[in-house]
Amino acid sequence: MVVMTMRKARLIVMLVGILLPYAARLPHGIGWLAQYTDTGIGAWLFLGAFNAIAWGAIIAISLLYKRPSSLWAPALLGFGFLAFAHYSLDLAADAQAAVALVFIPIYALVPIAIGAIVGYFMDRAARVPSAA
Numbered sequence: 355m356v357v358m359t360m361r362k363a364r365l366i367v368m369l370v371g372i373l374l375p376y377a378a379r380l381p382h383g384i385g386w387l388a389q390y391t392d393t394g395i396g397a398w399l400f401l402g403a404f405n406a407i408a409w410g411a412i413i414a415i416s417l418l419y420k421r422p423s424s425l426w427a428p429a430l431l432g433f434g435f436l437a438f439a440h441y442s443l444d445l446a447a448d449a450q451a452a453v454a455l456v457f458i459p460i461y462a463l464v465p466i467a468i469g470a471i472v473g474y475f476m477d478r479a480a481r482v483p484s485a486a
Contacts, residue, residue: 363422364413367429371409374433375401378440389445400455407459408432408466415470424477428469435465 379387390401412428419425439458445451 358422360416360419360422363425364416367409367412367416367425370429370433371405371412371436372402374436375405375440378437381441386444404456404459405436408436408462411463411466415466415473418470418474419477421477421480423480424473427473427476428466431469431472432462432466435462 376387376390379390409432412425412432415428416422416425436458439454439462443451443454443458
């Protein structure tokens, strides 16, 4: 049995958060992924910095929890929103489409906050000692 520590869970959240925008582009094909990867280092840092808003919020929320399993709710809701948004964003559609890269992680804070509330109650329920 693998025991997940909160430190490992935070590391997984960070890695998934960094890779998610690129992985979400893959179902559309290499051309769609190239919209994010055929850029300079500045664009990579830009995307990474703004995306860190979302996964950083999940890691910050994890400081409120005792159990790593409580991170499932904010991670699923937040990463689900991020994956859908990056999957559906066509940067070639409009000259201003890249502005969405700034707002996607900010908008993801709403599902992350909802997941944080659910995760908090899951964490509290798991901490309640059973009556003997």
